[in-house]
Amino acid sequence: MKGSTRRVGARASLLDGVATAVLDARGTVLCWSREAAELLDRTAGEVCGHPVLRLLVDASEQEWRDQPVGAGVTAAGRALLRHRRGDVVEVVFRVLPLEARAEFLVLAAPVRLVSDGEQGAALLSALLAQDRIGISIHDIDLTVVRTNITPELFGGPALPPGGRLADVMSPQDAEAAEAALRRVLATGVPLVGHEQRMRSPQVPGRQWSFSLSAVRLEDAHGDPMGVAALVTDATAQQRARDHLQLRHEASARIGASLDVTRTAQDLADVLVPALGDLATVDLAEAVLEGDEPMKIPGAGQLHLRRAAVASAAGPWPAALLQVGAAIPRMPDMPVIQHLQRDRAVIIDPTAAADRHPELLRQFFPEHAHSVLAASLFARGLRLGGVVLWRTDRPEAFDEQDADLLVEIASRAALSVDNARRYTREHRAAVALQQRLLPRATTDTPAAQTVGAYRPAGGGAEISGDWFDVIPLPSLRTALVVGDVIGHGLHATATMGRLRTAVQTLADLELGPEELLAHLDDLVARLAAETDPGHRDTVGATCLYAVYDPITRHCTLASAGHPPPVLVRPDGTTQLIDISPGPPLGVGGLPFETTTLTLDPDSVLALYPDGLLHRHDHDPDVGLRHLADRLAAHCRPGRALDKIGSALLIDAADPAPRDDIALLLARTRALPPDATPAWEFPADPAVVADAREAATRQLADWGLAEAAFTTELVVSELVTNAIRYAGGPIGLRLIRDTTVLVCEVTDSSNTQPRLRRARTTDEGGRGLFLVAQLTARWGSRYGPSGKTIWAEQSILPA
Incomplete structure (x- = not known):
């Protein structure tokens, strides 16, 4: 090494920086080591044979003169030496006499190197002596060389010198800890704050969490010679973090x-x-x-x-x-x-x-x-x-x-x-809603129906979806599906009011478009009764359809409701093309009707929009999916309840966020011989002809036991039509397995009324007798005139 003092860092060994020289009794340099030459940049040839005093500076030289080195004398202290460049090198020296020779061995080392060694030794001693931080020094095989880890430190087993981590830790924990230390040995990258779990077979039932830090120990040449590990008990802190998490x-x-x-x-x-x-x-x-x-x-x-x-x-x-x-x-x-x-x-x-x-x-x-x-x-x-x-x-x-x-x-x-x-x-809301809904299944001469209702899933509230099947006179059937805006009990209560209103209006035998117009007025009144801040939330959609099994005509109208899906007997599906009016409560716009002819065994599916909005909120996608599922499930001869269950199972995955109501109707048709009809002029003499035609038809049907009542009904209704309306007079009998309907049609729009005749009155008892002898009676209006009907129950043949 050339130049001034050798740079000694933390990697250097203390002995590597010690300079040595041999002096005689007079202080003449006899031998000069390589380390001494590097320390002062002076060769042995330049120093040997000369007094050592020539290398001392000022006060140090006077001190050596006052205290000459002699036999049996040992000196130690600090000295200032001259470097070749003129720099001053401060050293710590020690003079040792050689046995049986009048010569002395002088050891000198730079003050900084000695201070580093002293400080390192003091630091290590202090660390090993404290009782809060665990210190362990391992060699390259991870065998413990020195440690202060005793049972008193962490309340666990001691880590004795010569042992290994596996001696005090469980195999899994020891393997993890030694792997971390080996990475430090291999890479030289310090490990800081590593969370290390420790369980010990020597202390069963106890677990520690340590914060492990480690540095690699290197010799003067930078080669690894071991690893020093510092551990602190972080069990309380880790437990607090776990509890907080x-x-x-x-x-x-x-x-x-x-x-x-x-x-x-x-x-x-x-x-x-x-x-x-x-x-x-x-x-x-x-x-x-x-x-x-x-x-x-x-x-x-x-x-x-x-x-x-x-x-x-x-x-x-x-x-x-x-x-x-x-x-x-x-x-x-x-x-x-x-x-x-x-x-x-x-x-x-x-x-x-x-x-x-x-x-x-x-x-x-x-x-x-x-x-x-x-x-x-x-x-x-x-x-x-x-x-x-x-x-x-x-x-x-x-x-x-x-x-x-x-x-x-x-x-x-x-x-x-x-x-x-x-x-x-x-549960209370669902029970209320289900009590307000009709029976799940009905079986009428017009159609077999199955209704199904599934509350919303995922914690959502119930809504105001409803369906209804209303038997109408002359064996017709009304099919209704509606959806009230909003959720909760207020929607359920509104649904109940609307369903009652629809049933009342249906009894008046209004056309679908006229019924929806009246219902629209009702919703507007309900909105007017509501708090002004919530009037926008009062509304509904509704689809009303009337099916006649005699003509096989289905007439329907929609108030903002999705169109029904028709499944024909051959399995093909059709989306009914209707002109939907505005939702109920909007007002100001008319409703239009659509009439189509249905084949027997056709299936008509009516539903609210909750069944469609499950598919990415795209109604078109939902309609296609529903049509596909109906085509797949509506197989010939399959029961409607099984079809409805299958459709609801499909709708339940994922759980719907809105209620789902579904009404399926399989249509029927009466044979032509079950609905004979006659037409008579407005002549009182034809009353007997009408009675005779009805009696003859009943005989052909094998219903002679119903002839007396039927003759009376026909006589009274035809007589009233001739007396108050004029001709022509139409008479039709409709026969089902349990019901016989008698209809008389005239050209008048006068509403027939039931009244109580006084004892002195010669008339006014006809409709009273009809009402007493039949199950029910009523009238409806057509494009021209009206039809009075009366139903009586018959025993199955």
Whole structure:
């Protein structure tokens, strides 16, 4: 090395920088080492044979003169030496006499090198002496060379010199820690703040979390010679972080659903495996139904049912009580009393099993060594309880775990109670809506119908969807489907009012377009009665259709409602082309009718838009999907209820966000011989002809027992038509298996009225007699004139 002093860094060994020289008794340099030559940039030839005093500076030279080196004298201290360039080099020296020779060995090293070594030794001694930070120095094989880790440091096993991490740590933890240290040895990149878990077979049931930092140790040439590791106990901090994370996850996941069992399952899933290895949530049976739980103190029959379970190891053990099972009668135990006081309880399973061995099989998992239980209390109600077990995790539950479970259980109980209250309200609303809906199936001479209703899923409120099948006179049938704007009870109440209005208007035998016009006025009045801020939310859509099995004509009109889908007997589908009017409540625009002829065994599907908006909110996509599903399910001879069930199953995935109502009608047609008709002039003499024609037809049908009533009805209706309306007079009989209808048509628009005749009156008793002898009677208007009809029941042939 040329130039001034050799640069000595942290990598250098202390001995590598020591300069040596041999002096005689007079201080003459006899030998000069390579390190000495590098220190002062002076060769041995330049120094040997000359007094060493020539190398000293000022005061140091005077000091050597005052204290000459002699036999038996040992000197040590600091000195200032001259460098070839004139620089001053401060050294620490020591003079050692050589045995049996009048010569002296002088050792000198730069002050900085000595200070670094002293400071390093002092630092290492200080680190090894303290009792807060664990220090371990490992050689390149990771064998421990020096350490201060004793049982008193972290409460765990000691790490003796000559040992390895595997001697005190579990195989998995030791492998992870040594892998981290080997990376430091291989790369030289320091390891800082590595989270290291430690479990020790010497201290079963205990687990530590350490913060591990490590640096590589190198020799003067930069070659690795070991690794120094520093560890601090971060168990408390890690546990605090874990608990904080668990609180955050619980607040984010629990309560996202308004389903009671889903909320209970979320609670169990949050707790496993974060706090325990297995968990159960038991709820009061009343809570699952939406009602308030019974207040039953003490043990006995608790009226609880297992609502949710979770297991970190996989499926729930078959030997334990399963989801949905009722909690059996419990003996009187202190733990039951504690739980009923809104307290968390840490249970020793061995003690419980010794007192009540029958409980061990149903309630305690195999290898469970610690149990933690807490009640679900909310708004003064005990809704149930949650229980945690530890089987694989070695540490037992402590008070911190109990406090955390109480906190999470308290929040979860509010979510369970919210879901319970929603379940109660939703159940009441659904029950109200279902009570307002008609029977699911009807069977009339005009059509066989099946209606289906499915409330919205995913926690959404019910809406005002409805359907209806209204038998009309002369064996006709009205089909109705509607959808009220909005959700909740107000929509259900509005739906009930509209359905009642439709039934009332249908009894007037109005045409579909006229019925919707009256219904539109009603919705406008309902909106006017509503608070001004909510008037825009009052409205509905409706489709009204009338099917006549005699003519096979279906006349329908729409108020903003989706068009029906027709499935022909050959399986082909058709979207009915209608001109929809505005939704009900808009007003100011007319409604148009569409009439089509249906073949027998055709299936007409009526539905609200909730069935269409499931498909990316695109009605066209929804219509195509519905038509495809109808074509697939409407096979010849397949029952309508099975078709409806299949369509609802398709609609249930994913769970709909809106109610779904579906009305399927399979049409029928009466044969021509079941509807004979005659026409007579307005002559009183034809009354006898009309009676004779009716009697003859009844005889042909084998209904002679109905001849007396029918003759009377025909006589009275034809006579009134001749007297008050004029000709021509039409007479038609309509026969079904259980109903016989008599219709008389005239050209008058006068409304017939039933009145009570006085004893002195010669007339006015005809319609009264008709009303008494028949099941029902009425009249309807046509394009020209009116039709009076009367129905009577007949026994099947």
